[in-house]
Amino acid sequence: MTKTITLNFSDYDRNDHMYDRVSTSYPLSNAVGASTANTTYSAVYFEESTDSTVVSTYIYYLFDTSGIPNGSKIESIDCKVKCSVNRVQNGNNGNPRFARVVLMNGNDALCDAVSFRTASTNNVVTLSATDVDDVSSLRVKFEGNSKSNQYYMRIYGCTCTITYTPPPPFQPKVDGSFKTVEGLYVNIGGVWVKSYHAWVKTDGSWIEC
Numbered sequence: 001m002t003k004t005i006t007l008n009f010s011d012y013d014r015n016d017h018m019y020d021r022v023s024t025s026y027p028l029s030n031a032v033g034a035s036t037a038n039t040t041y042s043a044v045y046f047e048e049s050t051d052s053t054v055v056s057t058y059i060y061y062l063f064d065t066s067g068i069p070n071g072s073k074i075e076s077i078d079c080k081v082k083c084s085v086n087r088v089q090n091g092n093n094g095n096p097r098f099a100r101v102v103l104m105n106g107n108d109a110l111c112d113a114v115s116f117r118t119a120s121t122n123n124v125v126t127l128s129a130t131d132v133d134d135v136s137s138l139r140v141k142f143e144g145n146s147k148s149n150q151y152y153m154r155i156y157g158c159t160c161t162i163t164y165t166p167p168p169p170f171q172p173k174v175d176g177s178f179k180t181v182e183g184l185y186v187n188i189g190g191v192w193v194k195s196y197h198a199w200v201k202t203d204g205s206w207i208e209c
Contacts, residue, residue: 001165001166002075002163002164002165003163003164003165003166004161004162004163004164005068005161005162005164006159006160006161006162007063007064007065007158007160007161007162008032008033008034008035008157008158008159008160009031009032009033009034009061009062009063009140009157009158010032010033010062010063010064011032011061011062011064012028012029012031012032012059012060012061012062013059013060013061013062013139016060017058017059017060018047018056018057018058018059019044019045019046019047019057019058019059020045020046020047020048020057020149021045021149022042022043022044022045023042023045023152025043026040026041026042026043026154027042028042028044028059028155029042030042030155030156031061031155031156031157031158032061033157034156034157034158035157035158035159036080036081036082036124036156036157036158036159037157038082038156038157039156040156041154041155041156042153042154042155042156043086043152043153043154044057044059044142044152044153044155045057045149045150045151045152046096046144046145046146046148046149046151046152046153047146047149048146048147048148048149049097049145049146049147050147051145052097052145052147053145054145055143055144055145056144056145056146057143057144057146058141058142058143058144059141059142059155060104060139060140060141060142061139061140061142061155061158062138062139063135063138063139063140063160065135065136065138065162068162068164069166069167070167071166071167072164072165072166072167073164073165074131074132074133074134074135074162074163074164075130075131075163075164075165076128076129076130076162076163077103077110077127077128077129077130077132077135077138077160077161077162077163078127078128078160078161078162078163079103079126079127079128079140079158079159079160079161080124080125080126080158080159080160081101081116081124081125081126081127081140081157081158082122082123082124082155082156082157082158083101083116083123083125083142083153083154083155083156084116084118084119084120084121084123084153084154085099085116085118085119085144085151085152085153085154086119086152086154087119087151088117088118088119089151095146095147095148095151096117096144096145096146096151097144097145097146097147098115098117098144098145099115099116099117099142099143099144099153100113100114100115100116100117100142100143100144101113101114101116101125101127101140101141101142102114102127102140102141102143103127103128103129103138103140104138104139104140104141105132105134105135105136105138105139106134106137106139110127110129110132111127111128111129113143114126114127116142116153117144121154127140135162140158142155
């Protein structure tokens with residue numbers, strides 16, 4: 001039986017980033033915990049770049065996926081991200097040159113990057129992925145390039161729905177038949193303590209269950 005969990009950004013990467021500055025009036029925390037209904041935003045100013053082909057500015061926003069049980073199969077991810085830029089200069093080599101967003105797990109892209117080079121304050125893009133092996137380091141990367149640091153990204157928030165199939169329940173053999181149990185308890189110093197991890201030997205190998 002599949003289950004779903006809906007997440008917003010839990011934090012932003014405080015170490016791995018590159019930008020000119022962040023507005024003190026519109027800090028990075030504005031997008032944390034916010035959905036696509038958010039009307040305020042984080043303002044991340046582009047680093048000036050003379051090379052129109054490189055990513056000169058980027059920032060990661062993170063998700064807390066600890067609510068998904070270990071061993072679950074990720075069926076699909078559907079993320080709605082509200083983001084835009086403060087203004088767009090059209091014409092040849094206009095500013096920002098590009099602004100795009102991509103869903104990642106660690107350093108692996110889970111989908112194609114989607115452009116958000118628009119000044120619309122209601123712009124929402126969709127990032128989708130299926131049959132994903134791991135979401136333990138799920139994050140969204142905002143990246144772009146501009147020849148002027150007077151342009152900035154507006155990051156409002158995200159509503160991310162993950163559909164997954166939990167692992168089968170642990171079923172020890174009790175009185176000759178297999179029983180589904182809610183947990184295992186071990187006796188430590190005369191006190192029964194619930195154990196959240198168990199290891200069983202299968203075909204000569206120990207596996208966590």
